[in-house]
Amino acid sequence: MSLNIQAIKVIYKYEMLRSWKTLFQSLASPVISTALYFVVFGSAIGSRIDSIEGVSYGLFIVPGLTMLSLLTQSISNASFGIFFPKFTGSIYEVLSAPVSFFEIMVGYVGAAASKSFILGIVILITASFFVELRIAHPIWMVSFLILTCVSFSLFGFIIGLWATNFEKLQVIPLLVITPLVFLGGSFYSVSMLPPFWQTVTLFNPVLYLVSGFRWSFFEVSDVNVGLSLAMVVVFLLCCLAVVSWMFKTGYRLKE
Amino acid sequence: MNSIISIKNLSKVYNGGFEALKSINLDIEEGEIIALLGPNGAGKTTLISTICGIVSPTGGSVSVNGYDIIKNFRESRQLIGLVPQELTLGAFETVWNTIQFSRGLFGKKRDDAYLEQLLKDLSLWDKKDNELRMLSGGMKRRVLIAKALSHQPKIIFLDEPTAGVDVELRKDMWNIVRKLRESGVTIILTTHYIEEAEEIADRIGVISGGELLLVEDKQVLMQKLGKKQLVLEIKETIDSIPESLKLYDLSLDKNTNKLTYTYDTGGDSTGITRLLQKIQGEGLQLKELQTTQSSLEDIFVTLVHEKKEDEA
Ligand SMILES: Nc1ncnc2c1ncn2[C@@H]1O[C@H](COP(=O)(O)OP(=O)(O)OP(=O)(O)O)[C@@H](O)[C@H]1O
Numbered sequence: 001m002s003l004n005i006q007a008i009k010v011i012y013k014y015e016m017l018r019s020w021k022t023l024f025q026s027l028a029s030p031v032i033s034t035a036l037y038f039v040v041f042g043s044a045i046g047s048r049i050d051s052i053e054g055v056s057y058g059l060f061i062v063p064g065l066t067m068l069s070l071l072t073q074s075i076s077n078a079s080f081g082i083f084f085p086k087f088t089g090s091i092y093e094v095l096s097a098p099v100s101f102f103e104i105m106v107g108y109v110g111a112a113a114s115k116s117f118i119l120g121i122v123i124l125i126t127a128s129f130f131v132e133l134r135i136a137h138p139i140w141m142v143s144f145l146i147l148t149c150v151s152f153s154l155f156g157f158i159i160g161l162w163a164t165n166f167e168k169l170q171v172i173p174l175l176v177i178t179p180l181v182f183l184g185g186s187f188y189s190v191s192m193l194p195p196f197w198q199t200v201t202l203f204n205p206v207l208y209l210v211s212g213f214r215w216s217f218f219e220v221s222d223v224n225v226g227l228s229l230a231m232v233v234v235f236l237l238c239c240l241a242v243v244s245w246m247f248k249t250g251y252r253l254k255e
Numbered sequence: 256m257n258s259i260i261s262i263k264n265l266s267k268v269y270n271g272g273f274e275a276l277k278s279i280n281l282d283i284e285e286g287e288i289i290a291l292l293g294p295n296g297a298g299k300t301t302l303i304s305t306i307c308g309i310v311s312p313t314g315g316s317v318s319v320n321g322y323d324i325i326k327n328f329r330e331s332r333q334l335i336g337l338v339p340q341e342l343t344l345g346a347f348e349t350v351w352n353t354i355q356f357s358r359g360l361f362g363k364k365r366d367d368a369y370l371e372q373l374l375k376d377l378s379l380w381d382k383k384d385n386e387l388r389m390l391s392g393g394m395k396r397r398v399l400i401a402k403a404l405s406h407q408p409k410i411i412f413l414d415e416p417t418a419g420v421d422v423e424l425r426k427d428m429w430n431i432v433r434k435l436r437e438s439g440v441t442i443i444l445t446t447h448y449i450e451e452a453e454e455i456a457d458r459i460g461v462i463s464g465g466e467l468l469l470v471e472d473k474q475v476l477m478q479k480l481g482k483k484q485l486v487l488e489i490k491e492t493i494d495s496i497p498e499s500l501k502l503y504d505l506s507l508d509k510n511t512n513k514l515t516y517t518y519d520t521g522g523d524s525t526g527i528t529r530l531l532q533k534i535q536g537e538g539l540q541l542k543e544l545q546t547t548q549s550s551l552e553d554i555f556v557t558l559v560h561e562k563k564e565d566e567a
């Protein structure tokens with residue numbers, strides 16, 4: 001099978017270019033909100049919370065905060081990237097070009113994931129101004145970062161294909177992702193919860209993500225890091241399965 | 256001539272169950288301009304969208320230069336440029352970037368010189384750094400054409416290129432189309448404007464209710480279906496059509512004293528000489544004489560009407 005590499009490149013390039021113009025908004029708002037979280041949770045409240053497993057509270061929340069931005073931004077970037085041309089109708093051009101669905105996906109998801117990755121790095125740099133950041137396993141850290149960016153951009157791409165209006169575009173990130181992140185041990189260790197809620201939390205996929213990511217920094221985790229990795233990969237595979245079904249049927253792209 | 260697009264028994268039923276195309280068969284010759292004429296909702300856009308890969312066909316097949324549009328979609332789409340009916344453009348990218356994007360999608364290497372010439376030909380060069388949302392409707396239409404031509408296609412589909420376009424720009428558009436044809440591009444366009452089809456097309460297809468009612472060489476079509484009328488203004492006042500003239504397809508307008516004779520141009524003899532002799536025989540004198548030919552518009556209205564009556 002031949003690949004239209006050129007097409008993937010232009011989709012990627014112009015998606016990146018699109019955000020370049022709004023670079024300030026795309027980076028400033030997550031950076032500012034992260035900084036605010038640090039001021040409120042890290043310094044104001046954090047000073048009254050004991051360190052968790054030897055990690056100060058301010059430091060402890062860094063991976064969770066990064067994940068929070070990463071997940072929401074991956075989803076919104078990728079969903080908007082494919083939704084907008086659908087909305088304006090300019091998608092006709094991609095559909096009538098000699099481009100396969102796979103190539104369309106690689107272009108859009110690749111761009112969204114790249115943007116989130118850059119954002120993740122920027123947030124970590126911001127965080128390093130507030131706390132003394134240390135990274136125990138940089139390679140694991142970067143791997144988790146990349147895996148998260150890719151899987152949630154893919155998830156966002158699915159939402160963008162599925163959404164038929166702006167409300168639908170926002171409903172999943174708002175109603176599903178944000179609560180999952182907040183309740184997934186981003187700002188606390190699951191061991192601080194009563195046993196019943198600990199069990200409930202185990203059903204939250206974000207827990208595995210945050211826990212694994214945190215482990216790569218501090219070697220402190222709620223669940224085994226191997227399990228974390230496995231869960232992220234499973235999520236990625238699920239998204240891939242959904243996308244390939246969508247592509248086979250031309251779901252919401254073709255009549 | 257070779258047929259470059261071959262459509263066989265193509266049908267499309269939309270998800271809601273609506274049958275938008277009913278077994279269309281059509282061969283399009285290389286290098287021709289074919290106009291698809293039809294009322295709103297006839298299925299013109301559906302037909303074009305199906306050939307271009309935006310709508311999946313329900314049945315039948317289409318091949319472009321021998322390549323099946325589904326099995327060999329890369330090869331077939333490579334040959335095609337599409338100008339959609341709606342002004343479906345992004346908002347924030349510049350003219351220059353959007354045509355670069357279009358070219359890239361088709362896997363073509365950058366060619367700034369070609370794209371520059373293209374924009375100049377379409378009088379868009381001075382707008383190249385403008386954002387799309389800041390362009391007027393007519394300019395957007397031209398940007399869509401530029402996008403469609405950015406990868407140097409051999410076939411171009413123009414879905415109502417002159418809808419909502421002023422007279423000036425419409426003339427421009429026709430010139431663009433003629434120039435394209437001179438360069439060997441095959442052109443398929445849809446339109447509501449009969450004059451447009453009459454003006455630029457080589458062949459005309461009439462679509463209504465998802466069926467291709469007829470495809471014919473423009474000249475042949477106009478001859479075959481064209482009725483001519485001979486209007487005879489009589490000096491004397493007459494109250495009714497004289498007995499000896501009742502054989503002819505005549506109508507009388509008492510107010511203006513005009514007799515109108517309708518005849519087919521296709522027939523061997525038109526009967527005009529005999530009619531004139533008979534009028535003389537009645538002792539009537541002619542004041543004025545005039546012939547008019549029914550336009551494509553009349554042909555079109557007749558066809559679509561017949562179709563509707565058949566269905567009723
Ligand atoms: N996505 C769709 N789902 C269901 N029905 C559709 C869809 N798109 C078009 N149709 C129907 O198919 C028929 C043909 O539509 P089409 O757009 O092909 O007509 P057209 O000849 O291009 O009309 P116009 O001259 O108004 O552009 C119409 O009755 C329309 O309502």
Ligand SMILES: [Mg+2]
Nearest residue numbers: 299300301340
């Ligand atoms: Mg149409």
